[in-house]
Amino acid sequence: MAVVMHGVLLAATAATAATGHASLVDWGTFVVAAAIVLSGAIGVVVARNPVHSALMLVMTLFGIAVLFVLQRDDFLAAVQVIVYAGAIVVLFLFVIMFLGVDREENIAAEPLRGQRPLAVALVALGVTGLLLLGEVSKWTIGALSVAGSTDSSTSNVAQLGTSVYTTYLFPFEVTSALLVIAVVGAVALARRPPAVVTAPDLDLDDGLVDESAPATDDAHQEVTP
Amino acid sequence: MTGATSALNGNISGEWYLALAAVLFAIGAFGLLIRRNVLVMFMCVELMLNAANLTFVTFANMLHDIGGQVLVFFVLVVAAAEVVVGLGIVVAIFRRRANATADDFHLMKG
Structure with a gap:
């Protein structure tokens, strides 16, 4: 692990020398955050205990928030920590404890024959295709700043708020309908059926x-x- | 990795973020395919959603477009709604049968 980090840091320094405008602090932050994100994600998949999976998920979410900050997206980083790490993971943990399923699962057992090799092949194919596509063509094409520019003169929150309440007003309203539907659905699912006369x-x-x-x-x- | 715009991208070119997001998405998809515990499968879905969020924010910075960040906002809302309804379904199923693996969920089978 340390060797890999050292190699990546060396590559980062080389890239800095080549392009001239990526500072070592930025690269260091990126590498550390990426390592946190990836190790957390792997931890979610391989942890036997669901509680450990949830805690590893928190780690990944914090790493993503750091990457958001690194891209000067402060508001979404805060929302990421509050909503994901604060609410969604707590909901997960609550359900795990509520159902009492925090016992360990036997990872080695493979109920469906050939499922894992197939999963590995499928995912490897997909990610290789994606990376190759990015390598042989451009990652981004299209016009710049269609829905509003991200200039650094105003704050990120102000830009996001303006955009949500002007350009994206209708999707924002639809979002509220979605939340109401989700709440009603959750209540309907959680409701115990009325007692049956026996x-x-x-x-x-x-x-x-x-x-x-x-x-x-x-x-x-x-x-x- | 060569190409594209990277001026405002925190000084690191966006391709690195996109590659990281691709790997994160792959790990999430892999976990979703191999795990049997429904709650862990949900967490893998969250991983994939986060990879998509990272991609959106990176593209928003590469194209200098606020739309990507607004989209992340909506993805957060959809993820919250999905988790609420999904966990509600899990709890409802658990009331009938005390098991956590996806193999046992054949209630709808005729």
Whole structure:
């Protein structure tokens, strides 16, 4: 790892000498943030315990926020930390603890035969194609500053706010509808089905099987009218 | 990696960010394909969404266009809604059967 970092730093210094305007501080920040992002992502995939996966996800999200700051995108970096690391991961952790599924999973077991080689091949093919495409052609084509320029004279928040409330006003309104729909959907999913009237001689202490049978009946009754 | 504009890009050319985002997306897609735990699969989806966000911000800087950053804003909202509804579905399924792997989710099978 240290050798790789050293090599990347050397390459960074060489690039600095070649282009002349990328400072070593920028490159150092980028390399460290990229290492944090990638190691966190790998940790999410390989961790056996879902709680560890969630914590690794926090690490990745912080790295992404650092990369946002490095690109002078301060507002989204703050929102990234608050919304993703603060809300979404907490929601994940809450559900993990609520369901009590924080037990370890056997990663070595492979339920579907040939699934992993196929996944590796598919992902390698995709990422190679993507990188090759960027290498043989231009990464960016098109007109500059179509929806508004990102000049450094005004603050990032002011620019973003102006753009959201003028150019992107209708998508912003649609977003509110989406959030309302999501909240209603979550409430509908979390609602317990109303208690089913059962015959007094029915034994209710059987556990899972007895619970699931009337519940499905109830679901059918809900759909039909 | 040669090419394109990089003047405002924090002095590092945008290709590095795009390559990093591609690798991050690949890791997320790989995890989504191989993991069986639904919650971890959701986290892998979040990884992929973050890779897309990083790409949007990088393109916004490469093209000097605020639209990319606004799009990240909307992606955040969609991600929050997705997590809320997805975890709601997971909790609803868990009430019926106490298992966390995607193999057991064949409730809709005829």
